[in-house]
Amino acid sequence: MRWQGEVEPFAAWCLETVDLRAFGEALRSVPGAEWPALRARLAAGLARPGPGEPEADQLRRDTPLADRAVSPAAVLRRQIRLEKRRLLETVQEG
Secondary structure (H helix, E strand, C coil): CCCCCCHHHHHHHHHHCCCHHHHHHHHHCCCCCCHHHHHHHHHHHHHCCCCCCCCHHHHHCCCCHHHHCCCHHHHHHHHHHHHHHHHHHHHHHC
16 A cells, blocks of 8 residues: 555554555655654554553563463564564654
8 A cells, every 4th residue: 555645544554454565665655744643643553462462561471472372363463563663663764
C-alpha cells in the first residue's frame, strides 16, 4: 500500500500487515508533512502487545518466551511487531 492521503486506513493497514518489506516501502511513501502524525499513531499501535503476546510483567520472569506465549503464532506476531517498531524508527531517522 502506498500513502493516499488518509491516516486511519493507512495506519490500519500498516498495523495489520505481516509483510515487512511492504510495510517499509509504505512508510517511505508518506510525505514529510504527514509523517509526524502517522509516526505517532503507528508508534502507539505497535507499542501494545497483540493477542497472546506476553505482557510486560511476564517478560521480567525467568521463563522462555515460547512458554509465556499462547501459541507459536503469537511469538511470530510479536517478532513482526517488534521488527515494525525498528523499521518505524529507521525510516524516521532516514
